[in-house]
Amino acid sequence: MRWCPSSALHLLRTVRLRSCPRRGRNTLPLWIREIWAYMRLLVQSFYFNSLTDSDVVFDSFFEPLFYTVDYVTRWFGSLFVWLVVILVSSILVICYVILLPMVFKTYPTEWIAWHICYGHWNLVMIVFHYYKAITTSPGYPPTEKNDSPFVSVCKRCIVPKPARTHHCGICNRCILKMDHHCPWLNNCVGHLNHRYFFSFCVALTLGCVYCSISGRDLFLDAYNAIETIKHLDVVKPGVPVTGMGVLIGLLPPGQTNYQTPAPPYTFKDKMIHKSIIYMWVLTSTVAVALGALTTWHAVLITRGETSIERHINSRENKRLAKRGRVYRNPFNxxxxxxxxxxxxxxxxxxxxxxxxxxxxxxxxGDGLTWEVxxxxxxxxxx
Known part of the structure; x- marks a missing residue:
């Protein structure tokens, strides 16, 4: 066994103490000296004992990069939450201001009832589960001494870790049954809020699919109207106007334009058409992306594992397969x-x-003990 300090923290303090007598002569700023001491610690961690392996070298070498990513993700978390709120609110404004009046004017009574009931149920499910997902603690293991069983000790928190518990570098603490850290929630997805996260994903996917299917014809009409206006400043004299020209209000059906100019394409009409296009493109894109994510999480739930456990189980399955054995997920x-x-x-x-x-x-369950x-x-x- 080579030279080994009691802990990394002890080593960092030792490096700082050794530089104390020279502080009066050292003109470098304190933050530069601290970074230099930290880099020395990383280099020394490569060979601090004979148990060093590739994982230790990898973690030590990329520690500054991991720390930077975690810090940036933690800082942008609130912005991602506000972005979700703003995007969902913009779709709601378009639905209530533009689409709902159109539904009341053109749809039969049974379809009006369907759109109102389903739309508001979907909205309540989205708002409720998103609020609960971002405000509910994912669950943390106790820090004080207790009799709860544990399978290892966290090398960062230096506290016992129960089964299915993992450390989150962004939250900087251990999470019970951790699935992943979601920047769109600015929160970890763990034992206590995993269901809220998944239900929010399902509800938002259904809402986006609903808006995409219901607004398809409106999107095509709005897109064609804007494309027609781009290439048509006025209606050509003597040419009958039909089809899209009638739809966007250029002239009544069959009427030709000899001397009367086309009615103006107002700013309100343009904004209505662009709003419909924006709603359809956004909801269709989110439906595909979020739908794929939701499907993947549904597969993981069916298998009785989290995102982190998926990687662990795959690695264990390969390791035991080389020995001619079959790995079984103990929590399935x-x-x-x-x-x-x-x-x-x-x-x-x-x-x-x-x-x-x-x-x-x-x-x-309490997230501390699991039946195997x-x-x-x-x-x-x-």
Missing amino acids: YGRLNNWKNFLGVEKRSHWLTRVLLPSGHTPP FPVKKDLIPV
Whole structure:
């Protein structure tokens, strides 16, 4: 065993103490000396003992880069949240100001009732789950001494880590059943708010698909109207106006323009058309991107694993496959049981009250202990 300090913190303090007698003669700013001491610590960490492996070298070498990314993500977290609020609010303004009056004028009563009921249910689900996802703590392991079982010790927090717990460099603390840190929530996705995050993704995807399908014809009309106006300053004399010319209000059907100029294409008309195009493009893009993310998380939930555990399980599966053995996820309770456990469904009525309607119930368990390799039966009764 080579020379080894008690801890990295002790080494950093030692480097600083050695430079204390020379501070009077050193003209470099304090922040430069601290960075230099930190870089020396990183270099020394490459060979501080005989247990050093490739993972230690990789972590030490890229530590400044990881720290910078974590710091930038932490700083921009609030901006991402406000961006989500602004984008969703802009779609709501277009729906209430432009689309809803059009629905009342042109749609039959049954379709008006459908759009109002579904649209407002979807809106409530989006707002409720997003608010809960950003305000609910993901769950943290206790820092004081307790009797809870743990599987390792966090090398950064220097506290015991229960099963399925991982350290978040952005939040700078350990998270129970950590899935990932979401910048759009400015919060970690963990044991206590994982369901809120997934339900928000599902609700927002459904809302974007709904707006994209419902507004497709309006988008095509608005796009064609703007393209027609770009190439048509006035209607050519003697040419009958039909089709899109009638739609955008240039002339009545069949009327020709000999001396009368076309009615002006007002600023209000232009903004209405551009707003419809903006809504359709934004909702269609988000529906595809967020739909793919939601589908991936649904697959992970079905398998009984998180995003982090997916990488860990894949690595373990490859490692055991080389030895001719098969790896089993110890937290996979079966497809249906995984969903029941994740959604907190304990009886049939909960599929309505806890899944299809907003619910603030907590997930089963405390996130500290987990049943491993359970018997194949319904863990949660239906």
